[in-house]
Amino acid sequence: MVDVELRELRLFLVLAEELHFGRTAERLGLTTSRTSQSLRALERKLGGRPLFDRTSRVVTLTAAGRALHDELAPVVTGLDNTLARAQTRATGPGLIRLGVLNAASGTLVLNKAVTLFEAQYEGASVRLIATPLNDRLGPLRRREVDLLVTRLPLDQPDIAIGPLLSQDEPRVLMVATDHLLAGRRDVSVEDFADYPVRRPSDVPELAEVSCPTHTPSGRPIVPFDLQVNDISELLLLIAQGRLIHPTVAPFAEHFRHPGIAIVPVRDLPPSSTALAWLKGQEHPARDTFVATVEQVLVRPT
Known part of the structure; x- marks a missing residue:
């Protein structure tokens, strides 16, 4: 019988998901060196065949690693589910x-x-x-x-x-109070093409609804070219007039800023x-x- 610890199997599954030793170590609360050592220990216990191909930049599953992952993932998920149900019944x-x-x-x-x-x-x-x-x-x-x-x-x-x-939350545009669009009764997506726009990129289907890549007439909407790291930075950039920000009314109202005007967008669907x-x-x-x-x-x- 192979003497493998559950923590080693969990580490393998996380690494197979992340394909990055640093991120795996961070998720598991380990050092990168400890993560590497644990993987090598698991590989030895399973016969010495490598489970990952590792270079200085890329980590990929080997054929043996892929086969182990495909068989192991549902087993560990089933165990986790059983333990979760037991814990809920008890506590x-x-x-x-x-x-x-x-x-x-x-x-x-x-x-x-x-x-x-x-x-x-x-x-x-x-x-x-x-x-x-x-x-x-x-x-x-x-x-x-x-x-x-x-x-x-x-x-x-x-x-x-x-x-x-x-x-059914209405769409609005957040712009600086001295922006050319600030005094409008409402704006159109067509207006977006004239100014830098923060367009979220992490969820494409959501981004396309909140800020399309092109206006109805086909003009490209140019995204703001710098990454915005948090909401405070976003509000500052809007108030400075460096970008405009399509969003929803509850967001704009919740983060109301003295330097930002809120203008309804008439041709985007509600959220x-x-x-x-x-x-x-x-x-x-x-x-x-x-x-x-x-x-x-x-x-x-």
Whole structure:
């Protein structure tokens, strides 16, 4: 019988997902050297064949590594599901980590659901975790959060979409108060082509709805050429007149800034938000919280 530890198998699966020793080490709370040592130990225990091809820049699975991954991943997922169910039966739902980019949409539903969830189940709690502006799905895929509040549309094969938290939220444009568009009653997507625009790139289907690549007449909409790292930086750049920012009314109102005007966009569809989670993983506590959200939606008062 091969004497392999579960932590070694988990490390292998994370590395197969990340294909990067540094990111794998960060996710697991290890040093990069410790990650390499653990992988070498696993390879020795399994007969010495390499599971990864490693160069200074690229990490890829070997044929043996791919075969192990395909057989091992569902086994470890099944074990995790069994342990999660056992823990829920013993201690209640426990902690739910809920990822939010901002608190602009769905707040009323979420606040009621959190209050009800924590009141109904002993030991249950919800922790809100801010997600990055440029990597909105990353925390979910890295399992840093259990649920994510996301704008729609979202069409990703590994992500399930749950109950709607908000619907029919109008689109607006955030511009500097002295901008040429600031005094308009409303604007069109056609106006976007005349100015640098922050266009999110991490979720293409969402980006195309919130800020298309071309105007209705076919003119290209040129994206702002620098990365914007957080919301505070975004607001400063808008107020300075360096870019314009298509968004939704709740976001603009929540982050209202004295140097920024909010102008309705007349030809973009309204927006909705929903809960999302990774497919293929049982998570009783997550499912219990989702059911609580659905309960609030059925009985909003």
